[in-house]
Amino acid sequence: MSKYDVIIVGAGAGGGVAAGVLAEAGKRVLLIERGRNLSFEDVGRDHLRNQRLSQYGHNAGPDINSNPRTLEVNGDERTIRPHEGGYHANAACVGSGTRVYGAQAWRFMPQDFRMASTYGVPKGSSLADWPITYDELAPYYERAEWEIGVCGSHDAMKHLPDYNKPYPMPPQSVHTQGRTFRNGAAELGWHTLPIPLLINSVPYNNRPACIRCQHCVGFACPVDAKNGTQNTLIQRALATGRCDLLTETMVERITTDSAGRVTGIAYFDKDGQRIEVTSEVIVLSAGAVETARLLLNSATSAEPNGIGNAGDQVGRSLQGHYYPGAVGLFPEPVHDGIGPGASTATCEFNHGNDGIIGGGMLADEFILLPIIFSKRTLPPDLPRWGAANKNFMRENYRRVSDIKGPVQDIPSYDARVTVNQKVRDRWGIPVANLSGTTHPETVRTANFMHERAKEWVKASGAVKVWGAPPGLFLSGGQHQAGTARMGDDPQSSVVDKWSRVHGHDNLYIADGSVHVTNGGFNPVLTILALSFRTAEHIAQNW
Amino acid sequence: MLSAHQTEILRAAVNRIIPPDDFPGGWEGGVGDYLSRQFKGDLKDLLDTYRVGLDALDAESQAAIGTGFALANAEAQDSLLTQIEHGSVKTTWPIDPESFFSMMIDHSMEGFYSDPGNGGNRDQIAWKMIGFEVRG
Numbered sequence: 028m029s030k031y032d033v034i035i036v037g038a039g040a041g042g043g044v045a046a047g048v049l050a051e052a053g054k055r056v057l058l059i060e061r062g063r064n065l066s067f068e069d070v071g072r073d074h075l076r077n078q079r080l081s082q083y084g085h086n087a088g089p090d091i092n093s094n095p096r097t098l099e100v101n102g103d104e105r106t107i108r109p110h111e112g113g114y115h116a117n118a119a120c121v122g123s124g125t126r127v128y129g130a131q132a133w134r135f136m137p138q139d140f141r142m143a144s145t146y147g148v149p150k151g152s153s154l155a156d157w158p159i160t161y162d163e164l165a166p167y168y169e170r171a172e173w174e175i176g177v178c179g180s181h182d183a184m185k186h187l188p189d190y191n192k193p194y195p196m197p198p199q200s201v202h203t204q205g206r207t208f209r210n211g212a213a214e215l216g217w218h219t220l221p222i223p224l225l226i227n228s229v230p231y232n233n234r235p236a237c238i239r240c241q242h243c244v245g246f247a248c249p250v251d252a253k254n255g256t257q258n259t260l261i262q263r264a265l266a267t268g269r270c271d272l273l274t275e276t277m278v279e280r281i282t283t284d285s286a287g288r289v290t291g292i293a294y295f296d297k298d299g300q301r302i303e304v305t306s307e308v309i310v311l312s313a314g315a316v317e318t319a320r321l322l323l324n325s326a327t328s329a330e331p332n333g334i335g336n337a338g339d340q341v342g343r344s345l346q347g348h349y350y351p352g353a354v355g356l357f358p359e360p361v362h363d364g365i366g367p368g369a370s371t372a373t374c375e376f377n378h379g380n381d382g383i384i385g386g387g388m389l390a391d392e393f394i395l396l397p398i399i400f401s402k403r404t405l406p407p408d409l410p411r412w413g414a415a416n417k418n419f420m421r422e423n424y425r426r427v428s429d430i431k432g433p434v435q436d437i438p439s440y441d442a443r444v445t446v447n448q449k450v451r452d453r454w455g456i457p458v459a460n461l462s463g464t465t466h467p468e469t470v471r472t473a474n475f476m477h478e479r480a481k482e483w484v485k486a487s488g489a490v491k492v493w494g495a496p497p498g499l500f501l502s503g504g505q506h507q508a509g510t511a512r513m514g515d516d517p518q519s520s521v522v523d524k525w526s527r528v529h530g531h532d533n534l535y536i537a538d539g540s541v542h543v544t545n546g547g548f549n550p551v552l553t554i555l556a557l558s559f560r561t562a563e564h565i566a567q568n569w
Numbered sequence: 570m571l572s573a574h575q576t577e578i579l580r581a582a583v584n585r586i587i588p589p590d591d592f593p594g595g596w597e598g599g600v601g602d603y604l605s606r607q608f609k610g611d612l613k614d615l616l617d618t619y620r621v622g623l624d625a626l627d628a629e630s631q632a633a634i635g636t637g638f639a640l641a642n643a644e645a646q647d648s649l650l651t652q653i654e655h656g657s658v659k660t661t662w663p664i665d666p667e668s669f670f671s672m673m674i675d676h677s678m679e680g681f682y683s684d685p686g687n688g689g690n691r692d693q694i695a696w697k698m699i700g701f702e703v704r705g
Contacts, residue, residue: 074683082610082679240705364702397701402675412586412674413647420682421592424699478669487625542602 029272031057034292036278036321037129039123040551041537042312042559043256044171046264046272054569056270057304058261059294061277061406062088062119070127070247074396078127078505079245081110086246087127088119093453096316099462106450115347115461115503117314121274124505125255125551129369129393130225132177133548134168136186137161138378139435140379142544146384152466153344153438154384157543158515159502161188169558174221175555176254176446179223186374196228199237202548203363205370205391205427208391217375222390226367227252232259243367244393247474252526256555280325281309281534287329288497289534294453308569312537312558315345315507319444319540320459322511322528323519335511335528338518342444345461346545347502348387348511349469351477352431354404355489360425368394372432376479376546380551383475384468385435387547389483392429400424406493429494430480435547436502437468437510444510465502473497506550507537526561533569537561570608571620577639579673585646586677592698593691595677602688603680620638620670625662632659645670657678 033049035042038060038065046058065087078085084091089109098105098113102302109116138145140157148154169192171177178196181317198221199207205221212219226243227236236434237252250473273436282291282303291305311318319342323333333341362368372390380386396406401420404427410416441463450458477496484492514520526541528534537558541552546553571579580596587595588683601685608616626649630638633652634645652658656667680689682696690696 071686072684073686075679075687238705241701241703241705345610360700362700364700364704366704395695397699398679400681403680411671412650412677414588414590417587417590417592420695421698 029291029305029307031055031304033057033308033310033565034304034306035059035310035312036292037123037311037313037317037331037538038256038261038272038349039117039312039314039538040125040256040297040549040554042123042310043261043311044555044558045310045537045562046270047260048559049566050264050267052269052566053204054269054566056264056507057306058270058272059276059460060121060274060420061125062121062271064121064248064274065126065247067247067249072242072246073400076110077245080396080399080402081116084110085116085118089116095450095452096458097447099458099460102327104460113461115507116221117505117507121261122255122271123314126247126257127245128255129367129549130253131369131549132172132179132223132225132552133388133546135161135546135548135553136377137188139544139546142385142435143521145378149384149437149466149468153440155514155519155543157510158404158513163557164189164553164560167559170413170551170559171176171552171555175224175225175228175256175259177225178228180221184376185218185220194223195230199226199228199370201370202365204368204391205363207357207361207428207487208430208483211483212373214486215482217373217483219371219373222369222372224367225254226255233495234258237494239365239367241364241366243490273569277456278313278321279320279454279456281334283327283329287327289334289531299454299555305365308533308535308565310535310537310565314538316444316459316461316503317508318536318538319510320446322359322456323446334534335521335530337522337530340512340519340521342510343440343441343442344438344509344512345463345501345503345507346436346438346465346542347504347506348433348436348472348545349497349502350431350433350475351480351497352429353480353484353492353494354427354429354479355484355487356406356423356491357426357428357489358363361428362394362425366394373483376476383472384437385472385547387432387434387472389430389432389476389480392431392506397424400427404429406491430483432476432480433506433547433549434469434473434476436545437466437472438509438544439463439466442501461501461503463501464499470497470499471503506545508542508545508550511536511540513541514541514543525564526557535561535565570605571623575623576635577621578627579619581639581646582626582650582673585643585650586674587681588643591692595681597691598694599683599685599689599691600677600680602691603687604676606688607676613667617671618664618669621663625660625664625666626653629653629658629660
């Protein structure tokens with residue numbers, strides 16, 4: 028008999044929730060994480076090595092010397108390290124992205140689950156409907172909001188059906204930047220709402236309220252008021268005594284019996300020793316790139332192209348988000364030093380845009396680190412050096428603010444994760460290879476949203492507005508999704524409506540991979556909600 | 570490491586990229602400390618490029634105005650750097666002058682505006698200057 032009922036690969040948003048739900052349901056759980064369990068001090072406040080600016084490395088993994096990927100652009104292949112452009116990194120630590128995220132807690136809209144029916148499928152796109160509806164997921168959104176902890180105003184979410192329950196915490200108070208953009212939107216007749224955040228606006232869950240510091244997105248919280256899986260569901264899992272957490276542990280492959288049925292996994296422990304462990308059920312929650320890589324690296328004689336890949340869908344339709352926006356210079360300071368910064372959004376343009384497929388949410392930006400401001404946000408006509416540059420920094424750091432937001436990706440089959448047999452990571456495992464781009468319709472939608480961002484910044488009183496519309500590239504990044512999409516037909520999807528891999532009774536996925544489409548919103552609340560639903564299903568059926 | 574002469578050229582260039590006013594110039598604001606630390610770390614592989622680039626900058630200065638870069642006055646230094654920024658040089662550079670200057674700008678900004686934990690931004694002087702506060 029196996030020591031474990033369930034093995035979960037990856038202790039991020041999806042894996043953390045699954046561990047908590049399953050351990051509390053009485054299952055013996057092994058939760059495996061390739062990164063470390065990081066303290067606040069471990070994450071630190073390095074402005075050149077963080078999830079917002081990874082100039083020379085990362086503060087929350089993955090380790091830059093052990094985890095290469097390859098990137099294929101126009102037939103040229105390059106090997107890249109995790110902090111380099113094109114890698115599409117997500118944090119690798121206990122809690123993963125939820126340890127260091129900006130914590131925006133958006134539900135997708137009902138239309139986001141029905142993109143193909145709503146808009147039709149553009150030529151060359153893999154756009155499809157989800158096999159589940161918003162209404163099926165709504166109770167699990169609510170669980171995520173209450174059990175992990177969201178502040179916000181449910182009354183203000185006019186783009187969504189009515190909530191059954193309000194958020195457990197009220198929104199944060201509005202600062203100058205938020206007020207400025209709320210006034211601007213009012214001029215335009217646009218409805219705005221407080222951004223729902225997985226942050227304690229008041230004490231919650233035995234942890235204190237946010238102190239409104241300036242190092243939120245990209246960093247860990249100094250008072251533990253930012254809610255991720257590392258301080259909620261993973262703690263609950265460990266408290267049952269039924270969950271073992273292994274860190275700095277790299278999973279090599281899924282193991283199977285001679286008939287191809289999944290039996291467990293093989294991993295390398297901290298010391299590099301290869302170990303096989305069995306369980307009744309396996310849950311993959313390594314993120315859209317690494318989960319696809321693991322399925323592809325686990326080919327068997329029954330499934331020579333990778334587990335769950337009978338329909339040639341594993342790794343395809345990689346999605347993330349374009350982030351078009353506009354920056355404005357205001358006559359008075361708009362930055363009052365009150366974090367996290369992002370406060371105010373509009374959902375006027377997520378759907379219903381004439382001649383455009385989908386759209387996205389727009390919101391004000393987190394407090395910008397000064398070096399990010401210098402590198403990425405200055406007006407293009409400003410000299411890059413000299414007195415003019417220094418004066419602009421000095422006079423206008425507090426007068427500049429920007430609006431941006433995630434655009435619903437229109438997926439492409441060619442935006443793709445494969446494995447590269449020629450390039451191996453530190454453990455000798457073939458690495459992920461990334462290739463392709465999103466569908467050109469995404470660019471058209473992103474350009475439309477760029478214009479709306481400019482309008483909003485202007486209407487809010489900016490005396491100068493800048494920012495360029497985006498071109499065509501591969502999306503993924505921290506919002507990576509779509510590489511093991513959900514569907515009823517095994518030929519056009521990888522998992523069924525319970526996130527179980529087609530053709531397997533005991534292999535599930537709990538991360539953004541299963542998203543058929545990725546909404547015009549930060550996807551984490553959807554990942555959390557789906558994992559609650561999947562884990563509950565596993566608990567009831569195993 | 571860089572020679573004393575190369576360091577003087579670098580200091581002069583950094584102090585034109587971020588010139589002193591009532592707040593310190595880039596070098597005194599911590600860029601020099603940042604770079605000397607990074608030359609042993611992330612920028613180790615670029616040390617040779619810096620050596621070659623700084624020598625070329627000095628030679629360019631000699632050719633253009635008859636004096637070494639560090640000894641030229643601020644206006645002359647600015648005008649020389651502006652030429653280099655646009656790739657218009659009189660001497661033959663062993664490396665691309667525009668890229669070299671662009672790299673110096675990037676590293677100067679990192680040393681001045683990033684966190685003091687990276688060795689620069691002495692006493693958070695750049696943050697005080699622009700109004701970036703740190704709480705918690």
